[in-house]
Amino acid sequence: MKHIVHKFVSHSNAYRYIFVSLQQQPQVLAFSLLANAPKNDSERQTLVTKSEQIRTGLVNAYLSSYRYLSSKQENNQISAMYHHVLGLDKSATDGLQATYNFLMSPFLYNGSDKDTAKAEKLYADFFDTPLQKAEKTAVSHAVQSTFNEQEVKAGLLNINEKKVLLVSQEVTVKEPDFSRYLLD
Numbered sequence: 001m002k003h004i005v006h007k008f009v010s011h012s013n014a015y016r017y018i019f020v021s022l023q024q025q026p027q028v029l030a031f032s033l034l035a036n037a038p039k040n041d042s043e044r045q046t047l048v049t050k051s052e053q054i055r056t057g058l059v060n061a062y063l064s065s066y067r068y069l070s071s072k073q074e075n076n077q078i079s080a081m082y083h084h085v086l087g088l089d090k091s092a093t094d095g096l097q098a099t100y101n102f103l104m105s106p107f108l109y110n111g112s113d114k115d116t117a118k119a120e121k122l123y124a125d126f127f128d129t130p131l132q133k134a135e136k137t138a139v140s141h142a143v144q145s146t147f148n149e150q151e152v153k154a155g156l157l158n159i160n161e162k163k164v165l166l167v168s169q170e171v172t173v174k175e176p177d178f179s180r181y182l183l184d
Helices: 002-023 026-033 041-049 051-062 077-084 090-107 115-127 136-144 149-159
Strands: none
Touching: 026 051, 026 115, 041 051, 051 115, 077 090
16 A cells, blocks of 8 residues: 555646646746847857747747737636626636636646737847748647638638738629619
């Protein structure tokens, strides 16, 4: 019995370690490192030495809609369901939602929906190349791994995106001329 308890404890510690390690999302570090422009050569050199961590974090943020179920901020379905369907108090349902989000945190993005554009800009600024071009393989893999076929097509179009300035657009709608049809 003592052996079984020891084995259970060691496995539960391993599961806790894995769970905690999955909580660490790389975009948090990347955004914090790039939050302020470097003031001197020493700070620039520090960023250069951490460029792989920055790259990983920015790519993770950019691909967050493909890699995670949703963001923690947007994930409120448990609270809404218990509040609207069962009529529970909002404070009680918020507690249930927080517990659910904690358990689901490896699958929820720790950021906002604006992080995609932010990551794309920071990547281009830091690495002097567009993210979609430099990380074409990762972007293609993420887009092709999605379950939504329309999203795959739209995402692949974005990879080789060509921008065109649309100066004007004109649509003409003509009503059909029914006078030429005779009714018997």
